[in-house]
Amino acid sequence: MSDKKRMIVSAALRVFACKGYRAASMQEIAEEAGVAKGSIYLHFKSKDELALAAISDVYDRVRRRMSELEADDGLTPRERFIRQLEAQLAVGSDNAEWIRRLWHDHASEIHEALPGFVLRIRAETADWLQRSIRSVYGEACAPYACDIALMMQGAIGEFIGYFLLGGKPLEPQRLARYLVARMDDIVAGLSGSGERPLVPGDELEELVRSLTGGCGPASRQTAIRELREQLEALRADGADTGELEEALGLLAAEAAKLLPNRVILRAMLGHVRALAPEPLQPAVDRLEREMQQM
Incomplete structure (x- = not known):
């Protein structure tokens, strides 16, 4: 993304956070960015496309941070997982106001590509979770990695919803370590249970492939x-x-x-x-x- 486009996207996020997506105008975004309204249309065809670019930019930032942590050989698998989870939660905390406003503005209706975009993010997150679980807990936990990943994904989403949509402060470090501690409990319970996993690994992999x-x-x-x-x-x-x-x-x-x-x-x-x-x-x-x- 060019510097000019990034400046416009950043301005759009600030305006969306202040006024909400539907109430925000391209003129207000142009004024916030310090550019002529017409110049925005050189980069984005519509407000819908600009909103999708803003959401994509936020997601890309957290993915870059997760990639940096993945390459950090000084971290243990457990600490890497906690830090990556913190990075995801921090994005929610840092962008809480505009996320709330997008939600109340029925964000899924903003752009026709957004529902598919969200599904891809969910699939990628589930895949990252199950791979991280295998790395942290070893092959003994592998049969249950997908089940645990889906449970964790649900818990993460519900906690984010509770804090962000409820207007409550989200503490990324505390929540990340709390969630990983609960994951320890789930792993301990399943590992010795002898139960058959509900979701085999190949089924989750097939879902990820189909969505990406x-x-x-x-x-x-x-x-x-x-x-x-x-x-x-x-x-x-x-x-x-x-x-x-x-x-x-x-x-x-x-x-x-x-x-x-x-x-x-x-x-x-x-x-x-x-x-x-x-x-x-x-x-x-x-x-x-x-x-x-x-």
Whole structure:
């Protein structure tokens, strides 16, 4: 997103938070952004499209933060999961007013693409949760990972709704650690229960594929993570991987977006391929296949 578009989107979020989506006018957004009203239409065809871009931008910011935490080797799987959950909750806390107003303005009616957008976010979140649960608790918990992920997703959504829609302060760190502690209780209860899981892992994976076309942020990040792991092995052998790591980090940040810029992805992928030594080329090939499905 260009600086001009980002400035307009930021202004729109402030106006939506103050007046609500339906009451806000493009003229007010233009005045808040310090631009002529006509210049907004050079970037966005309508207020609906601008609102969708604003929602997408907020989601992309939290995905970038989660990608940064995913790449932080100094975190344990448990601490990484808590920090990523905090990042998601913090976005809700930081944007509480306009989220409340969008909700009361029947946000699902803002743009025809929004319901599908929300479904994709829900699918990606469920997939992230089940992968994180496997990472935190190990393979012993794997049969119940999808069941626990769906329970956690429901709990997260209900708590966010209670705090944000009720106008109550949301404390991301406290809520994240509380939810993970409750997840500990659920894992302990299910692990020794002998019960058959309600949702097999392949069913959730199929749902994610159907809603994302098989090429959402999770699958792109998996390919990037595999490439990064091979890169770390080369670095351990004494190879100079600094420039390649930087390029891969930029690629990961863009790929983490729900609606990434394809031109940027292709350019960054070409740069990564040019820097990658021969042993890494198969991993780059796989990443390229993921990008081509977009």
